[in-house]
Amino acid sequence: MRVVRVQYKGSVFFGALQDDGVVCLNHQLGLKDPIPLADLAILPVVAPSKIICAGMNYRDHAAEIGFPVPDEPVFFLKAPTAVIGSGQPILVPQGVGRVDYEGELALVVGRQCRNISPDAVPANIFGYTCANDVTARDLQRRDGLFGRCKGYDTFCPVGPWIETDLPDTANLAVRTLVNGEVRQQGNTADMLFTPNEMVSAISRVMTLLPGDLILTGTPVGVGPIVPGDEVRVEIEQVGLLINPVLAAPDGDEHAEVPLQ
Numbered sequence: 001m002r003v004v005r006v007q008y009k010g011s012v013f014f015g016a017l018q019d020d021g022v023v024c025l026n027h028q029l030g031l032k033d034p035i036p037l038a039d040l041a042i043l044p045v046v047a048p049s050k051i052i053c054a055g056m057n058y059r060d061h062a063a064e065i066g067f068p069v070p071d072e073p074v075f076f077l078k079a080p081t082a083v084i085g086s087g088q089p090i091l092v093p094q095g096v097g098r099v100d101y102e103g104e105l106a107l108v109v110g111r112q113c114r115n116i117s118p119d120a121v122p123a124n125i126f127g128y129t130c131a132n133d134v135t136a137r138d139l140q141r142r143d144g145l146f147g148r149c150k151g152y153d154t155f156c157p158v159g160p161w162i163e164t165d166l167p168d169t170a171n172l173a174v175r176t177l178v179n180g181e182v183r184q185q186g187n188t189a190d191m192l193f194t195p196n197e198m199v200s201a202i203s204r205v206m207t208l209l210p211g212d213l214i215l216t217g218t219p220v221g222v223g224p225i226v227p228g229d230e231v232r233v234e235i236e237q238v239g240l241l242i243n244p245v246l247a248a249p250d251g252d253e254h255a256e257v258p259l260q
Helices: 059-065 135-143 147-151 195-205
Strands: 001-007 012-017 022-024 042-043 051-054 075-078 090-092 098-102 103-110 126-132 156-163 173-178 182-187 213-215 229-233 240-245
Touching: 001 022, 075 147, 075 195, 103 173, 103 195, 103 229, 126 229, 126 240, 135 147, 156 240, 195 213
Parallel strands: 051 213, 090 240
Antiparallel strands: 001 012, 001 042, 001 156, 012 022, 051 075, 103 126, 103 213, 126 156, 173 182, 173 229, 229 240
């Protein structure tokens, strides 16, 4: 099932995407008939309490950016306000230098959980989606920490939906295209730690809540994007995430805040 998050007549809810519209999955709202897409505001697929990202989970990617290969799962946090949906623009801040795409498989937590084993992870996952862990690469090298380089608003596109019926994550093609050209091509089979191992390790540190987003790492082939580009992250059996790239407004100007 492909699940989207929408706003309709003042209510925000998850719905099943069908040929004739969206069927509300919140039965308490009493919306039984499919709602046409034209009558809905499509929101980013999650509004997470936190975004947890696997670090260096592909050996060749660690090598290409000059970081050591970890011998156990490592992860960092990304600001929840970085989330945008498919079709919304990635805004490149002024003066940050090089900004890179990083196409990734992402997991959406379905149940509150802590200290779970890898085998118990699938029962606690709502579904899977495409993500782009946009990174200000020069700042990453300068800071040595990931808070600033990964945390800008719009630096976490996700979507276009949540795929709930994914039997296995062990062998999925992951591709990133810029302006129609394949720039990144990998496979989840090349992960150092499986998604289940990564989620289990995270759950031993922090309680995971419904809607939390877990990015599982990016394959080799990251590279720069600039205003005017279009970035596509395509994951086999999951979906296709598409975002234009624009320059962030100057000075005290503020871009419209995306619906959350």
